[in-house]
Amino acid sequence: MTHPTHLMRALPPRPRQRPPLPSGGRWLDDPALSLLPGRRDVQLPVPLRYRDRRGVLHTVPAGTESDGLTAPAWTWSIIGSPLTPDYRRPAFLHDFYCVNRLVPSALAHQLLQETLEEARPGRLWRCRVAVFGWLVRTWGPRW
Numbered sequence: 331m332t333h334p335t336h337l338m339r340a341l342p343p344r345p346r347q348r349p350p351l352p353s354g355g356r357w358l359d360d361p362a363l364s365l366l367p368g369r370r371d372v373q374l375p376v377p378l379r380y381r382d383r384r385g386v387l388h389t390v391p392a393g394t395e396s397d398g399l400t401a402p403a404w405t406w407s408i409i410g411s412p413l414t415p416d417y418r419r420p421a422f423l424h425d426f427y428c429v430n431r432l433v434p435s436a437l438a439h440q441l442l443q444e445t446l447e448e449a450r451p452g453r454l455w456r457c458r459v460a461v462f463g464w465l466v467r468t469w470g471p472r473w
Contacts, residue, residue: 354448355382357419371397372413378422383444388423396425401465408461420445428471435472442466 358379363372378390398412398421406412412421420442427438443463447456 355380355444357445360419363418366395370413371395372418374422378419380419380423380441380445382441388441390422390426394422394426396422399462400425401462405461405465408458410458416449417446420449424466431473435470439463439466439470 358381359376361374361376361378364375365372372395374390374392374394374396376392378394380388380390382388396418398414399417400421401412410417423445424438424442427433427441428435433441443459443466446459446462449455
């Protein structure tokens with residue numbers, strides 16, 4: 331009888347696989363936001379940093395303004411209010427990239443979806459994020 335190790339030697343070598351990506355990104359800051367007088371927008375008082383799943387650090391500078399998740403009012407019953415706490419940091423990152431166009435639009439939208447997915451666990455939350463991801467990819471800005 332052939333020993334199993336002899337069978338292993340007869341098999342072709344497996345191709346080298348890339349190490350798996352970390353399971354998720356991480357926010358490095360959680361600043362308090364200030365509502366701008368007479369407007370629905372909020373302003374970032376200090377820089378906001380996010381390290382994505384690939385290990386890339388994204389920094390949104392202090393003074394950046396955001397209106398939260400920019401979405402038509404008819405979607406609010408599905409995804410919630412634009413300034414819901416779970417949306418604030420992802421919205422700042424996305425708005426900063428959309429206004430300044432420092433990364434391709436597809437990456438900005440991907441980062442928004444990634445950061446939203448990590449905001450809360452649960453199937454219902456993932457469904458909301460999927461709907462919002464579709465809305466952003468379909469009607470969001472492109473450059």
